[in-house]
Amino acid sequence: MSMETLFFLEVTLAGLGSGALLSLTALAFVLIYKATKIINLAVSELLMMGAYFFLAFAAGMGMSAWLAIPLAVAGGGLIGAVVERGIIRRMLGESPISVFMVTVGLGSVLIGLVELVWGADPRTIPDFIGRAPVFLGEAYVSRKIFVAFLVSGAVIAVFLLLFRFWRGGVALRATATDQAAAYSCGINVPGVFSLAWIIGCATAAGAGVLLGSIGGLSPTMGAFGLSALVVVIVGGLDSPFGALVGGLFIGLVEAYAGTYLGGEYKLVATFSILVLMLVIRPYGLFGTREIERL
Protein backbone atom coordinates (compact mmCIF):
# COMPACT_ATOMS: atom_id res chain seq x y z
CA MET A 1 0.00 0.00 0.00
CA SER A 2 1.40 3.36 -0.95
CA MET A 3 2.04 5.94 1.74
CA GLU A 4 -0.72 8.19 0.44
CA THR A 5 -3.33 5.45 0.56
CA LEU A 6 -2.24 4.43 4.03
CA PHE A 7 -2.36 8.02 5.22
CA PHE A 8 -5.80 8.46 3.69
CA LEU A 9 -6.94 5.29 5.46
CA GLU A 10 -5.62 6.55 8.79
CA VAL A 11 -7.36 9.89 8.35
CA THR A 12 -10.55 8.03 7.49
CA LEU A 13 -10.30 5.87 10.61
CA ALA A 14 -9.67 8.92 12.81
CA GLY A 15 -12.65 10.63 11.15
CA LEU A 16 -14.90 7.64 11.80
CA GLY A 17 -13.72 7.57 15.42
CA SER A 18 -14.58 11.18 16.15
CA GLY A 19 -17.66 10.74 13.97
CA ALA A 20 -18.93 8.00 16.26
CA LEU A 21 -18.52 10.37 19.18
CA LEU A 22 -20.47 12.99 17.26
CA SER A 23 -23.18 10.41 16.62
CA LEU A 24 -23.43 9.63 20.32
CA THR A 25 -23.75 13.31 21.19
CA ALA A 26 -26.26 13.80 18.38
CA LEU A 27 -28.27 10.93 19.83
CA ALA A 28 -28.72 12.96 23.02
CA PHE A 29 -30.26 15.78 20.97
CA VAL A 30 -32.44 13.34 19.04
CA LEU A 31 -33.76 11.53 22.13
CA ILE A 32 -34.91 14.73 23.76
CA TYR A 33 -36.26 16.24 20.56
CA LYS A 34 -38.09 13.10 19.58
CA ALA A 35 -40.05 13.02 22.80
CA THR A 36 -40.51 16.67 23.61
CA LYS A 37 -39.97 18.62 20.37
CA ILE A 38 -37.44 20.69 22.29
CA ILE A 39 -33.94 21.32 20.97
CA ASN A 40 -31.95 21.13 24.16
CA LEU A 41 -28.89 23.21 23.48
CA ALA A 42 -27.56 22.41 26.96
CA VAL A 43 -26.68 18.93 25.67
CA SER A 44 -23.29 20.47 24.83
CA GLU A 45 -22.77 21.55 28.41
CA LEU A 46 -24.01 18.24 29.79
CA LEU A 47 -21.28 16.65 27.74
CA MET A 48 -18.81 18.92 29.52
CA MET A 49 -20.43 18.20 32.92
CA GLY A 50 -20.00 14.47 32.29
CA ALA A 51 -16.28 14.95 31.73
CA TYR A 52 -15.94 17.09 34.88
CA PHE A 53 -17.97 14.62 36.94
CA PHE A 54 -15.55 11.93 35.83
CA LEU A 55 -12.65 14.19 36.80
CA ALA A 56 -14.20 14.74 40.22
CA PHE A 57 -14.85 11.05 40.88
CA ALA A 58 -11.66 9.63 39.35
CA ALA A 59 -9.07 12.29 40.16
CA GLY A 60 -10.75 14.15 43.03
CA MET A 61 -12.04 11.16 44.99
CA GLY A 62 -9.60 8.60 43.64
CA MET A 63 -12.19 6.15 42.40
CA SER A 64 -11.42 3.58 39.77
CA ALA A 65 -12.51 4.48 36.24
CA TRP A 66 -15.02 1.62 36.20
CA LEU A 67 -16.83 3.21 39.11
CA ALA A 68 -16.30 6.81 38.01
CA ILE A 69 -17.74 6.30 34.51
CA PRO A 70 -21.19 5.05 35.59
CA LEU A 71 -21.29 7.72 38.28
CA ALA A 72 -20.48 10.45 35.75
CA VAL A 73 -23.17 9.11 33.41
CA ALA A 74 -25.65 8.94 36.30
CA GLY A 75 -24.68 12.51 37.23
CA GLY A 76 -25.68 13.66 33.76
CA GLY A 77 -28.96 11.79 34.07
CA LEU A 78 -29.59 13.40 37.44
CA ILE A 79 -29.10 16.88 36.01
CA GLY A 80 -31.50 15.93 33.23
CA ALA A 81 -34.11 14.76 35.73
CA VAL A 82 -33.79 17.88 37.88
CA VAL A 83 -33.93 20.26 34.92
CA GLU A 84 -36.93 18.47 33.43
CA ARG A 85 -38.89 18.35 36.68
CA GLY A 86 -37.83 21.75 37.93
CA ILE A 87 -37.90 23.89 34.80
CA ILE A 88 -39.04 22.26 31.58
CA ARG A 89 -42.22 20.67 32.91
CA ARG A 90 -43.35 24.01 34.30
CA MET A 91 -43.01 25.41 30.80
CA LEU A 92 -45.33 22.87 29.22
CA GLY A 93 -47.41 24.66 26.63
CA GLU A 94 -45.02 27.60 26.34
CA SER A 95 -43.66 28.37 22.89
CA PRO A 96 -40.76 26.13 21.81
CA ILE A 97 -38.56 29.22 21.43
CA SER A 98 -38.95 30.08 25.13
CA VAL A 99 -37.99 26.57 26.14
CA PHE A 100 -35.09 26.60 23.70
CA MET A 101 -33.84 29.86 25.22
CA VAL A 102 -34.07 28.31 28.68
CA THR A 103 -31.74 25.53 27.55
CA VAL A 104 -29.34 28.13 26.15
CA GLY A 105 -29.35 29.88 29.52
CA LEU A 106 -28.96 26.59 31.32
CA GLY A 107 -25.82 25.91 29.26
CA SER A 108 -24.29 29.21 30.36
CA VAL A 109 -25.16 28.51 33.98
CA LEU A 110 -23.46 25.10 33.80
CA ILE A 111 -20.34 26.64 32.25
CA GLY A 112 -20.27 29.24 35.03
CA LEU A 113 -20.67 26.59 37.71
CA VAL A 114 -17.84 24.50 36.29
CA GLU A 115 -15.56 27.56 36.16
CA LEU A 116 -16.42 28.36 39.79
CA VAL A 117 -15.63 24.84 40.97
CA TRP A 118 -12.80 23.72 38.70
CA GLY A 119 -11.55 26.97 37.19
CA ALA A 120 -11.39 27.95 33.54
CA ASP A 121 -8.07 26.26 32.74
CA PRO A 122 -7.99 23.12 30.62
CA ARG A 123 -7.52 19.91 32.60
CA THR A 124 -6.65 16.37 31.76
CA ILE A 125 -8.44 13.39 33.23
CA PRO A 126 -6.78 10.22 34.47
CA ASP A 127 -6.05 7.90 31.61
CA PHE A 128 -8.16 4.76 31.70
CA ILE A 129 -7.95 3.63 28.11
CA GLY A 130 -4.19 3.19 27.71
CA ARG A 131 -1.86 4.54 25.08
CA ALA A 132 -0.68 1.54 23.11
CA PRO A 133 -1.65 2.29 19.51
CA VAL A 134 -4.05 0.04 17.66
CA PHE A 135 -3.20 -1.21 14.18
CA LEU A 136 -5.92 -2.22 11.80
CA GLY A 137 -3.86 -3.97 9.17
CA GLU A 138 -1.12 -1.43 8.52
CA ALA A 139 -3.20 1.59 9.48
CA TYR A 140 -2.55 3.23 12.83
CA VAL A 141 -5.43 4.40 15.01
CA SER A 142 -5.14 6.15 18.34
CA ARG A 143 -6.29 3.70 20.99
CA LYS A 144 -8.57 6.28 22.58
CA ILE A 145 -10.34 7.04 19.35
CA PHE A 146 -10.66 3.34 18.66
CA VAL A 147 -12.23 2.71 22.06
CA ALA A 148 -14.50 5.75 21.67
CA PHE A 149 -15.66 4.33 18.34
CA LEU A 150 -16.43 0.92 19.80
CA VAL A 151 -18.27 2.29 22.81
CA SER A 152 -20.28 4.82 20.82
CA GLY A 153 -21.12 2.19 18.23
CA ALA A 154 -22.34 -0.25 20.89
CA VAL A 155 -24.47 2.37 22.64
CA ILE A 156 -26.02 3.57 19.40
CA ALA A 157 -26.74 -0.02 18.35
CA VAL A 158 -28.60 -0.58 21.61
CA PHE A 159 -30.68 2.56 21.09
CA LEU A 160 -31.49 1.65 17.51
CA LEU A 161 -32.64 -1.80 18.62
CA LEU A 162 -34.74 -0.23 21.37
CA PHE A 163 -36.43 2.09 18.93
CA ARG A 164 -37.00 -0.73 16.52
CA PHE A 165 -38.26 -3.41 18.87
CA TRP A 166 -39.53 -1.67 21.94
CA ARG A 167 -42.88 0.05 22.14
CA GLY A 168 -41.31 2.80 24.27
CA GLY A 169 -39.65 4.09 21.11
CA VAL A 170 -43.02 4.44 19.44
CA ALA A 171 -44.48 5.95 22.61
CA LEU A 172 -41.73 8.55 22.45
CA ARG A 173 -42.77 9.53 18.94
CA ALA A 174 -46.44 9.42 19.84
CA THR A 175 -45.92 11.77 22.75
CA ALA A 176 -44.16 14.27 20.54
CA THR A 177 -46.82 14.08 17.85
CA ASP A 178 -49.96 14.58 19.88
CA GLN A 179 -49.93 14.86 23.64
CA ALA A 180 -53.69 14.66 24.11
CA ALA A 181 -53.93 11.54 21.98
CA ALA A 182 -50.95 10.05 23.81
CA TYR A 183 -52.65 10.69 27.15
CA SER A 184 -55.84 9.07 25.93
CA CYS A 185 -53.89 5.97 24.87
CA GLY A 186 -52.68 5.58 28.44
CA ILE A 187 -49.18 6.91 27.76
CA ASN A 188 -47.74 8.59 30.81
CA VAL A 189 -46.70 11.75 28.98
CA PRO A 190 -44.78 13.48 31.80
CA GLY A 191 -43.06 10.16 32.48
CA VAL A 192 -41.93 9.93 28.86
CA PHE A 193 -40.60 13.50 29.06
CA SER A 194 -38.60 12.71 32.18
CA LEU A 195 -37.24 9.50 30.75
CA ALA A 196 -36.15 11.20 27.52
CA TRP A 197 -34.36 13.97 29.42
CA ILE A 198 -32.68 11.54 31.80
CA ILE A 199 -31.48 9.18 29.08
CA GLY A 200 -30.54 12.02 26.73
CA CYS A 201 -28.50 13.89 29.34
CA ALA A 202 -26.88 10.67 30.60
CA THR A 203 -25.86 9.85 27.03
CA ALA A 204 -24.37 13.31 26.62
CA ALA A 205 -22.42 12.90 29.86
CA GLY A 206 -21.09 9.54 28.69
CA ALA A 207 -19.97 11.10 25.41
CA GLY A 208 -18.28 13.80 27.49
CA VAL A 209 -16.20 11.25 29.40
CA LEU A 210 -14.99 9.76 26.11
CA LEU A 211 -14.34 13.17 24.56
CA GLY A 212 -12.51 14.37 27.68
CA SER A 213 -10.29 11.32 27.71
CA ILE A 214 -9.27 12.03 24.12
CA GLY A 215 -8.84 15.78 24.09
CA GLY A 216 -8.77 16.84 27.72
CA LEU A 217 -11.39 19.06 29.30
CA SER A 218 -12.16 22.71 29.56
CA PRO A 219 -15.36 24.61 30.32
CA THR A 220 -15.69 25.38 26.60
CA MET A 221 -15.38 21.80 25.38
CA GLY A 222 -19.14 21.89 24.82
CA ALA A 223 -18.40 23.57 21.49
CA PHE A 224 -18.14 19.98 20.24
CA GLY A 225 -21.90 19.89 20.70
CA LEU A 226 -22.30 22.49 17.94
CA SER A 227 -20.89 20.03 15.42
CA ALA A 228 -23.25 17.44 16.87
CA LEU A 229 -26.11 19.85 16.26
CA VAL A 230 -25.08 19.99 12.61
CA VAL A 231 -25.10 16.18 12.62
CA VAL A 232 -28.63 16.19 13.94
CA ILE A 233 -29.82 18.59 11.28
CA VAL A 234 -28.12 16.60 8.55
CA GLY A 235 -29.38 13.26 9.82
CA GLY A 236 -32.85 14.40 10.84
CA LEU A 237 -33.84 15.79 14.24
CA ASP A 238 -36.04 12.84 15.11
CA SER A 239 -34.01 10.01 13.65
CA PRO A 240 -31.56 7.97 15.77
CA PHE A 241 -30.36 6.26 12.60
CA GLY A 242 -29.83 9.70 11.05
CA ALA A 243 -27.69 10.63 14.08
CA LEU A 244 -25.48 7.60 13.41
CA VAL A 245 -25.06 8.22 9.68
CA GLY A 246 -24.83 11.99 10.04
CA GLY A 247 -22.21 11.68 12.80
CA LEU A 248 -19.95 9.43 10.74
CA PHE A 249 -20.42 11.68 7.72
CA ILE A 250 -19.57 14.90 9.55
CA GLY A 251 -16.69 13.15 11.33
CA LEU A 252 -15.21 12.16 7.97
CA VAL A 253 -15.79 15.60 6.46
CA GLU A 254 -14.04 17.26 9.41
CA ALA A 255 -11.13 14.83 9.25
CA TYR A 256 -10.61 15.27 5.49
CA ALA A 257 -11.07 19.03 5.58
CA GLY A 258 -8.78 19.37 8.60
CA THR A 259 -6.07 17.23 7.04
CA TYR A 260 -6.13 18.15 3.38
CA LEU A 261 -7.34 21.76 3.51
CA GLY A 262 -5.96 22.80 6.90
CA GLY A 263 -7.41 22.92 10.42
CA GLU A 264 -9.19 26.23 9.86
CA TYR A 265 -11.39 24.60 7.18
CA LYS A 266 -12.85 22.02 9.56
CA LEU A 267 -15.70 24.12 10.87
CA VAL A 268 -16.11 25.95 7.56
CA ALA A 269 -16.81 22.61 5.91
CA THR A 270 -19.16 21.46 8.67
CA PHE A 271 -21.25 24.59 8.71
CA SER A 272 -21.34 24.89 4.93
CA ILE A 273 -22.98 21.48 4.97
CA LEU A 274 -25.42 22.77 7.57
CA VAL A 275 -26.46 25.69 5.37
CA LEU A 276 -26.71 23.51 2.28
CA MET A 277 -28.75 20.92 4.13
CA LEU A 278 -31.19 23.49 5.52
CA VAL A 279 -31.80 24.74 2.00
CA ILE A 280 -32.26 21.44 0.20
CA ARG A 281 -33.57 19.05 2.83
CA PRO A 282 -34.55 20.85 6.05
CA TYR A 283 -36.02 17.74 7.67
CA GLY A 284 -32.68 15.92 7.33
CA LEU A 285 -31.65 12.77 5.52
CA PHE A 286 -33.74 10.45 7.66
CA GLY A 287 -36.04 12.83 9.49
CA THR A 288 -39.81 12.63 9.38
CA ARG A 289 -41.16 14.74 6.61
CA GLU A 290 -44.47 16.08 7.81
CA ILE A 291 -47.18 15.16 5.36
CA GLU A 292 -50.04 17.59 5.42
CA ARG A 293 -53.30 16.95 3.71
CA LEU A 294 -54.91 20.30 3.08
Add this chain to the structure above:
Amino acid sequence: MTTHPLPGPGSHQAAPPTAAPAAAALSVEGLSLSFGGIKALRDVSFDVAPGSITALIGPNGAGKTSMFNCISGFYRPSTGRILMDGRDVSQVHAPDRARMGFARTFQNIALFRGMTVLDNIKLGRHAHLKTNIFQALAYFGAAAREEEALRAEIERDVIDFLEINHIRNAPVAALSYGLQKRVELARALAMRPRILLLDEPVAGMNREETEDMARFILDVKEEWGITILMVEHDMGMVMDISDHVVVLNFGQVIARGLPHEVQQNPEVVAAYLGSGDPAALMKRLAEEGAA
Protein backbone atom coordinates in the same frame (compact mmCIF):
# COMPACT_ATOMS: atom_id res chain seq x y z
CA MET B 1 -81.02 7.09 6.75
CA THR B 2 -82.40 10.58 6.65
CA THR B 3 -80.36 13.28 8.23
CA HIS B 4 -82.22 16.09 9.84
CA PRO B 5 -79.74 18.49 11.34
CA LEU B 6 -82.09 19.80 13.99
CA PRO B 7 -84.38 17.94 16.33
CA GLY B 8 -87.96 18.68 15.57
CA PRO B 9 -91.29 17.29 16.58
CA GLY B 10 -91.35 15.23 13.40
CA SER B 11 -90.75 11.62 14.37
CA HIS B 12 -93.40 9.41 15.85
CA GLN B 13 -91.75 6.27 17.09
CA ALA B 14 -93.55 3.91 19.40
CA ALA B 15 -92.38 4.72 22.90
CA PRO B 16 -90.70 1.79 24.62
CA PRO B 17 -90.86 2.00 28.39
CA THR B 18 -88.09 4.10 29.91
CA ALA B 19 -86.05 1.60 31.86
CA ALA B 20 -84.09 3.11 34.69
CA PRO B 21 -80.48 1.88 34.51
CA ALA B 22 -79.78 -0.61 37.27
CA ALA B 23 -76.08 0.13 37.86
CA ALA B 24 -74.69 2.81 35.59
CA ALA B 25 -71.47 2.02 33.75
CA LEU B 26 -70.66 5.70 33.96
CA SER B 27 -72.17 8.26 36.30
CA VAL B 28 -71.56 11.96 36.39
CA GLU B 29 -72.66 13.56 39.64
CA GLY B 30 -73.02 17.30 40.17
CA LEU B 31 -70.12 18.22 37.93
CA SER B 32 -69.12 21.89 37.61
CA LEU B 33 -66.23 23.33 35.67
CA SER B 34 -65.22 26.92 35.08
CA PHE B 35 -62.52 28.67 33.11
CA GLY B 36 -61.95 31.96 34.88
CA GLY B 37 -65.39 33.54 35.06
CA ILE B 38 -66.93 31.31 32.43
CA LYS B 39 -68.92 28.44 33.79
CA ALA B 40 -68.51 25.72 31.20
CA LEU B 41 -70.44 23.13 33.19
CA ARG B 42 -72.97 23.75 35.94
CA ASP B 43 -74.02 20.93 38.24
CA VAL B 44 -74.23 18.34 35.47
CA SER B 45 -75.49 14.88 36.40
CA PHE B 46 -76.36 11.95 34.21
CA ASP B 47 -75.98 8.18 34.02
CA VAL B 48 -74.94 5.94 31.19
CA ALA B 49 -76.44 2.45 31.31
CA PRO B 50 -74.09 -0.49 30.69
CA GLY B 51 -74.02 -1.64 27.08
CA SER B 52 -76.01 1.35 25.84
CA ILE B 53 -75.35 4.16 23.42
CA THR B 54 -75.95 7.48 25.10
CA ALA B 55 -75.81 10.64 23.05
CA LEU B 56 -74.78 13.95 24.55
CA ILE B 57 -76.23 16.71 22.41
CA GLY B 58 -76.63 20.44 22.59
CA PRO B 59 -75.83 23.60 20.64
CA ASN B 60 -72.22 24.65 20.06
CA GLY B 61 -70.56 25.83 23.24
CA ALA B 62 -72.97 23.90 25.44
CA GLY B 63 -70.08 22.16 27.22
CA LYS B 64 -70.17 18.76 25.54
CA THR B 65 -66.47 18.53 24.79
CA SER B 66 -65.64 20.00 28.21
CA MET B 67 -67.71 17.17 29.67
CA PHE B 68 -65.66 14.64 27.65
CA ASN B 69 -62.43 16.21 28.81
CA CYS B 70 -63.57 15.89 32.42
CA ILE B 71 -64.52 12.25 31.92
CA SER B 72 -61.21 11.35 30.29
CA GLY B 73 -59.29 13.24 32.96
CA PHE B 74 -57.88 16.17 30.96
CA TYR B 75 -59.83 18.72 32.99
CA ARG B 76 -60.27 18.71 36.74
CA PRO B 77 -63.85 19.75 37.55
CA SER B 78 -64.20 22.16 40.47
CA THR B 79 -66.96 20.09 42.04
CA GLY B 80 -68.67 16.81 41.39
CA ARG B 81 -67.68 13.21 40.85
CA ILE B 82 -67.28 10.79 37.98
CA LEU B 83 -67.98 7.14 38.70
CA MET B 84 -67.17 4.09 36.63
CA ASP B 85 -69.24 1.07 37.65
CA GLY B 86 -69.91 2.85 40.93
CA ARG B 87 -66.25 3.52 41.62
CA ASP B 88 -65.15 7.13 42.01
CA VAL B 89 -62.45 7.88 39.43
CA SER B 90 -62.37 11.67 39.91
CA GLN B 91 -58.84 11.61 41.32
CA VAL B 92 -57.39 9.20 38.73
CA HIS B 93 -54.93 10.69 36.20
CA ALA B 94 -55.72 10.60 32.49
CA PRO B 95 -53.30 7.81 31.46
CA ASP B 96 -54.51 5.63 34.33
CA ARG B 97 -58.13 6.24 33.34
CA ALA B 98 -57.22 4.98 29.88
CA ARG B 99 -55.80 1.86 31.52
CA MET B 100 -59.00 1.40 33.56
CA GLY B 101 -61.01 1.20 30.37
CA PHE B 102 -61.84 4.67 29.12
CA ALA B 103 -61.08 5.22 25.44
CA ARG B 104 -61.98 8.23 23.39
CA THR B 105 -61.85 9.85 20.00
CA PHE B 106 -61.46 13.56 19.41
CA GLN B 107 -63.55 16.19 17.69
CA ASN B 108 -60.51 17.41 15.72
CA ILE B 109 -58.94 14.07 14.95
CA ALA B 110 -55.94 13.43 17.18
CA LEU B 111 -53.95 10.81 15.33
CA PHE B 112 -50.20 10.40 15.44
CA ARG B 113 -49.30 12.08 12.19
CA GLY B 114 -46.27 10.75 10.39
CA MET B 115 -47.05 7.23 11.53
CA THR B 116 -48.84 4.49 9.68
CA VAL B 117 -52.37 3.36 10.40
CA LEU B 118 -51.08 0.17 12.01
CA ASP B 119 -48.66 2.03 14.30
CA ASN B 120 -51.44 4.36 15.37
CA ILE B 121 -53.73 1.48 16.23
CA LYS B 122 -50.97 -0.42 18.01
CA LEU B 123 -50.42 2.57 20.25
CA GLY B 124 -53.92 1.99 21.55
CA ARG B 125 -52.62 -1.21 23.12
CA HIS B 126 -49.58 0.53 24.50
CA ALA B 127 -50.83 0.79 28.03
CA HIS B 128 -51.53 -2.92 28.24
CA LEU B 129 -48.13 -4.16 27.07
CA LYS B 130 -45.81 -5.55 29.66
CA THR B 131 -42.14 -5.14 28.80
CA ASN B 132 -40.45 -2.08 30.30
CA ILE B 133 -37.24 -0.53 29.05
CA PHE B 134 -34.93 -2.69 31.14
CA GLN B 135 -36.64 -5.91 30.18
CA ALA B 136 -36.61 -4.76 26.58
CA LEU B 137 -32.85 -4.23 26.85
CA ALA B 138 -32.34 -7.66 28.35
CA TYR B 139 -34.76 -9.60 26.16
CA PHE B 140 -35.10 -8.11 22.74
CA GLY B 141 -36.72 -11.38 21.70
CA ALA B 142 -39.51 -11.16 24.24
CA ALA B 143 -40.29 -7.56 23.35
CA ALA B 144 -40.30 -8.39 19.65
CA ARG B 145 -42.57 -11.41 20.20
CA GLU B 146 -44.98 -9.31 22.22
CA GLU B 147 -45.11 -6.80 19.36
CA GLU B 148 -45.73 -9.57 16.85
CA ALA B 149 -48.56 -11.09 18.90
CA LEU B 150 -50.07 -7.65 19.29
CA ARG B 151 -50.00 -7.03 15.58
CA ALA B 152 -51.73 -10.32 14.83
CA GLU B 153 -54.40 -9.63 17.42
CA ILE B 154 -55.06 -6.13 16.15
CA GLU B 155 -55.26 -7.24 12.54
CA ARG B 156 -57.72 -9.95 13.48
CA ASP B 157 -59.96 -7.99 15.82
CA VAL B 158 -59.81 -4.35 14.86
CA ILE B 159 -58.56 -3.87 11.32
CA ASP B 160 -60.80 -6.48 9.74
CA PHE B 161 -63.74 -5.38 11.86
CA LEU B 162 -63.50 -1.77 10.73
CA GLU B 163 -62.66 -2.71 7.14
CA ILE B 164 -59.43 -0.75 6.97
CA ASN B 165 -57.19 -3.59 5.86
CA HIS B 166 -56.36 -1.89 2.57
CA ILE B 167 -54.88 1.19 4.28
CA ARG B 168 -53.09 -0.40 7.22
CA ASN B 169 -49.62 0.59 6.04
CA ALA B 170 -50.61 4.02 4.76
CA PRO B 171 -49.46 7.13 6.64
CA VAL B 172 -52.52 8.48 8.44
CA ALA B 173 -51.94 12.06 7.33
CA ALA B 174 -52.62 11.07 3.72
CA LEU B 175 -56.05 9.57 4.42
CA SER B 176 -59.43 11.13 3.85
CA TYR B 177 -61.20 12.70 6.78
CA GLY B 178 -63.71 9.87 7.08
CA LEU B 179 -60.99 7.22 7.12
CA GLN B 180 -58.98 9.17 9.69
CA LYS B 181 -62.02 9.14 11.96
CA ARG B 182 -62.29 5.41 11.44
CA VAL B 183 -58.62 4.89 12.32
CA GLU B 184 -59.19 6.89 15.48
CA LEU B 185 -62.06 4.56 16.36
CA ALA B 186 -59.80 1.59 15.60
CA ARG B 187 -57.17 2.92 17.97
CA ALA B 188 -59.78 3.39 20.68
CA LEU B 189 -61.05 -0.17 20.14
CA ALA B 190 -57.52 -1.57 20.31
CA MET B 191 -57.50 -0.30 23.89
CA ARG B 192 -60.26 -2.82 24.64
CA PRO B 193 -62.20 -0.18 26.52
CA ARG B 194 -65.24 -0.65 28.72
CA ILE B 195 -66.44 2.85 28.02
CA LEU B 196 -65.96 4.47 24.65
CA LEU B 197 -66.27 8.24 24.33
CA LEU B 198 -66.85 9.40 20.76
CA ASP B 199 -66.57 13.13 20.15
CA GLU B 200 -68.48 13.88 16.95
CA PRO B 201 -67.75 10.59 15.19
CA VAL B 202 -69.42 11.61 11.92
CA ALA B 203 -68.72 15.35 11.81
CA GLY B 204 -67.77 16.45 8.31
CA MET B 205 -68.64 13.10 6.74
CA ASN B 206 -70.81 12.53 3.71
CA ARG B 207 -73.93 10.42 3.99
CA GLU B 208 -72.27 7.18 2.97
CA GLU B 209 -69.44 7.62 5.44
CA THR B 210 -71.93 8.57 8.13
CA GLU B 211 -73.95 5.42 7.54
CA ASP B 212 -70.81 3.27 7.66
CA MET B 213 -69.75 4.87 10.92
CA ALA B 214 -73.22 4.49 12.44
CA ARG B 215 -73.14 0.81 11.53
CA PHE B 216 -69.69 0.38 13.10
CA ILE B 217 -70.82 2.10 16.29
CA LEU B 218 -73.86 -0.17 16.55
CA ASP B 219 -71.65 -3.21 15.90
CA VAL B 220 -69.26 -2.08 18.61
CA LYS B 221 -72.14 -1.90 21.04
CA GLU B 222 -73.66 -5.21 20.03
CA GLU B 223 -70.61 -7.37 19.30
CA TRP B 224 -68.13 -5.93 21.78
CA GLY B 225 -70.63 -4.99 24.48
CA ILE B 226 -68.93 -1.67 25.02
CA THR B 227 -70.80 1.19 26.67
CA ILE B 228 -70.75 4.23 24.42
CA LEU B 229 -71.14 7.90 25.19
CA MET B 230 -71.16 10.05 22.09
CA VAL B 231 -71.30 13.73 21.28
CA GLU B 232 -72.89 14.31 17.90
CA HIS B 233 -74.61 17.04 15.95
CA ASP B 234 -76.03 14.80 13.26
CA MET B 235 -79.52 14.41 14.74
CA GLY B 236 -80.54 11.79 12.21
CA MET B 237 -77.79 9.53 13.43
CA VAL B 238 -78.38 10.38 17.09
CA MET B 239 -82.05 9.49 16.79
CA ASP B 240 -81.32 6.31 14.86
CA ILE B 241 -78.71 4.67 17.03
CA SER B 242 -78.84 6.06 20.55
CA ASP B 243 -80.68 4.42 23.40
CA HIS B 244 -80.65 7.49 25.59
CA VAL B 245 -80.10 11.20 24.98
CA VAL B 246 -78.82 13.88 27.34
CA VAL B 247 -79.18 17.49 26.23
CA LEU B 248 -76.79 20.17 27.46
CA ASN B 249 -77.31 23.90 27.01
CA PHE B 250 -75.07 26.58 28.51
CA GLY B 251 -73.38 23.95 30.67
CA GLN B 252 -76.59 22.59 32.14
CA VAL B 253 -78.63 19.47 31.49
CA ILE B 254 -81.94 20.69 30.11
CA ALA B 255 -83.43 17.37 29.09
CA ARG B 256 -82.78 13.66 29.08
CA GLY B 257 -84.65 10.60 27.96
CA LEU B 258 -85.37 8.43 24.98
CA PRO B 259 -84.48 9.98 21.61
CA HIS B 260 -88.04 10.76 20.56
CA GLU B 261 -88.94 12.18 23.97
CA VAL B 262 -86.03 14.55 23.84
CA GLN B 263 -86.85 15.49 20.28
CA GLN B 264 -90.28 16.73 21.31
CA ASN B 265 -89.16 18.48 24.46
CA PRO B 266 -90.06 22.18 24.05
CA GLU B 267 -86.97 23.32 25.96
CA VAL B 268 -84.71 21.38 23.59
CA VAL B 269 -86.45 22.80 20.57
CA ALA B 270 -86.08 26.27 22.06
CA ALA B 271 -82.38 25.73 22.71
CA TYR B 272 -81.77 24.75 19.11
CA LEU B 273 -84.26 26.87 17.21
CA GLY B 274 -85.19 29.59 19.67
CA SER B 275 -88.62 29.56 21.23
CA GLY B 276 -90.35 31.26 18.34
CA ASP B 277 -91.34 33.98 20.73
CA PRO B 278 -89.87 37.38 19.63
CA ALA B 279 -90.08 38.72 23.17
CA ALA B 280 -88.00 35.82 24.50
CA LEU B 281 -85.43 36.34 21.76
CA MET B 282 -85.17 40.08 22.52
CA LYS B 283 -84.80 39.25 26.21
CA ARG B 284 -82.05 36.70 25.50
CA LEU B 285 -80.17 39.07 23.21
CA ALA B 286 -80.39 41.79 25.84
CA GLU B 287 -79.03 39.37 28.46
CA GLU B 288 -76.21 38.28 26.20
CA GLY B 289 -75.44 41.90 25.36
CA ALA B 290 -75.27 42.73 29.05
CA ALA B 291 -73.06 39.74 29.86
